[in-house]
Amino acid sequence: MIDLQGLGWPALTVSASGLEIGATCRIVELHDFTGPADWTAVPLFRRCIDSLLMSFKIWNAATVGGNICMSLPAGAMIALTAALEGVCTLWPRNGAPREVPVVEFVTGNHANVLRKGELLRSIHLPATALKKRFAIRQGSLVHIGRSAALVIGTCSPGNDDFRLTITAATPRPVQFHFAEMPTAAALRRTIDERLPADGYFDDVNGSPAYKRHLTYYFSEQVRAELA
Numbered sequence: 001m002i003d004l005q006g007l008g009w010p011a012l013t014v015s016a017s018g019l020e021i022g023a024t025c026r027i028v029e030l031h032d033f034t035g036p037a038d039w040t041a042v043p044l045f046r047r048c049i050d051s052l053l054m055s056f057k058i059w060n061a062a063t064v065g066g067n068i069c070m071s072l073p074a075g076a077m078i079a080l081t082a083a084l085e086g087v088c089t090l091w092p093r094n095g096a097p098r099e100v101p102v103v104e105f106v107t108g109n110h111a112n113v114l115r116k117g118e119l120l121r122s123i124h125l126p127a128t129a130l131k132k133r134f135a136i137r138q139g140s141l142v143h144i145g146r147s148a149a150l151v152i153g154t155c156s157p158g159n160d161d162f163r164l165t166i167t168a169a170t171p172r173p174v175q176f177h178f179a180e181m182p183t184a185a186a187l188r189r190t191i192d193e194r195l196p197a198d199g200y201f202d203d204v205n206g207s208p209a210y211k212r213h214l215t216y217y218f219s220e221q222v223r224a225e226l227a
């Protein structure tokens with residue numbers, strides 16, 4: 001047993017290279033964060049946090065690292081940090097720290113790359129990603145239900161470098177990257193090529209067909225908003 005809070009890791013550290021989020025940073029601390037004026041993506045923090053179906057206790061006690069390590073498809077901190085090109089620093093029990101992009105950290109429903117005894121130490125969000133524009137769409141089967149689909153798009157101020165991140169609808173995060181803003185048809189083609197009909201998550205929060213429908217619908221909305 002390891003008392004992670006007792007390790008005293010700083011919650012949020014701003015530097016020229018970006019934002020270091022300590023794994024023990026509480027969700028409420030991330031919610032209250034206001035970064036440098038040119039970090040246009042910071043409001044996405046609250047939008048993702050709001051899509052987490054949380055009790056008062058979770059809001060004040062749950063950690064960003066706990067949400068990522070829980071590795072649920074609807075883990076909104078996974079969506080946030082994957083969309084903003086986050087990189088996890090992992091501390092193996094015996095050995096040197098290693099780095100893994102958030103988008104590769106979660107490998108399935110309740111599954112991730114952590115090895116026995118390994119800790120998630122922090123997540124680094126690069127300043128370049130924090131300076132991007134974003135669009136987000138979230139849908140649930142019922143009004144305050146867990147996310148059935150959470151789709152986030154980001155692009156650089158010049159409208160290129162478009163990145164679309166799909167979570168909740170799929171067992172693990174799926175991310176598409178385009179050097180330039182794609183057309184609606186090109187985006188739809190890419191989703192179909194990389195995300196087959198049987199690649200959607202089947203649980204009480206929505207059938208795979210419903211989640212696929214939301215994914216198409218939200219992805220196009222996100223693309224159109226940023227274009």
Ligand SMILES: Cc1cc2nc3c(=O)[nH]c(=O)nc-3n(C[C@H](O)[C@H](O)[C@H](O)COP(=O)(O)OP(=O)(O)OC[C@H]3O[C@@H](n4cnc5c(N)ncnc54)[C@H](O)[C@@H]3O)c2cc1C
Nearest residue numbers: 023052053055062063065066067069070072074075119120
């Ligand atoms: C009412 C309610 C609604 C919820 N809604 C959602 C939801 O919509 N989406 C969602 O994703 N979850 C949801 N949850 C589940 C869960 O509470 C959240 O995912 C929460 O964010 C987990 O954070 P935590 O800090 O409490 O993690 P913990 O429960 O403390 O940890 C989760 C797991 O990760 C491990 N772990 C934690 N930190 C680290 C670390 N730094 N390194 C290695 N391993 C670590 C723990 O050992 C444990 O196995 C909900 C729970 C409740 C009760």
